[in-house]
Amino acid sequence: MDVYLRYGPALRRKCERMLHSREDAEDVVQGVFVELLGRDRPDVDLPYLYRAATTRALNLVRDRRRRRALLDRHGEILAPPSGRPEDRAASRQLLLQLIDTLDDSHAEILVYRYFDNLTQDEIAAVASVSRKTVGKRLDRIREALEALAGREEAQ
């Protein structure tokens, strides 16, 4: 399958950034392309696959049986994706904890912003929402991140 060989490595790198596991990343990529085989999608491109992989990776993160293993892998501190002060530095562990409290639409955008470093325009294009919606959801994510980080620091 040509699209698998063409886009598979890029998708695998994306999943490794989020999941910090080669095995989990390959499982997600396999799942994306195996599902794709059953559909007639001549217009597959990397942004489409980014979204498909994000959805699968989020499901994996939320799987209670796998979360412990993911959280036990201590992640490095991620730099603010844009250098802007409103994007707080957050560890991978904190972001994965936050994902569990967010609904799908916010969790997806968190992944694009903090793991893939997508701009708001890119997020809007990949997630098929308006830039205004992306902005609102990022504000909500930052508030939730501050709240969670504050609770963590207080403990």
Add this chain to the structure above:
Amino acid sequence: MIPDVEPGCPISWLQLELHALGELPAAAQARVDAHLAGCPACRERAASLGVHVRPMPALRRPPPRWRFAAAAAPVLLAASALLAVGLLVDDGALWADGPGIRVKSGDGIALTLIRERDGVVVEAPTGFRDGDRFRVLLTCPPGAPVVDVVVVQGEQVAYPLDGPFDCGNRVALPGAFRLTGAEPVWVCAVEGAPGEASGCVGLAPE
């Protein structure tokens, strides 16, 4: 090791990947080129895309998995010993290398079909026509819990033979069934509790 994102850089990982693939529009490709020329951190990130690239493993094709929900459904297949008809709920794609290819499960269960058409008998056929009659030879290790044989066509499911069966080498199962229709057919052994099918054989309409 995938390098961290440099604070302040406008180049996302998606853009870098598309740039490496040559799939950015010309203007965007030029912008990225210009940025990379002046940003060592992003050059390192771009370079990392081509370093230590592991070969992509072959796509794994899962075995067929079926859940059966008891419900009334129109009978598509005529069978000499039809026991039950249920609606098939498929929670995964049905994978095949092509109709007529026998998929053996890891536990040694295999079906061989014998087709009878106009007095001519063919073993392991790859296709069927309306009215073709089929018998089944079952090969499975002693003790394997083969409880039935299921015939699936589209969303129609039928159990035309009278299970459970004793295992052995090419055991001729009692009964036979006929096929009709324009959709491919799968004939599988059903193991244990409902939901696990194996040893599937596919047939294409001729």
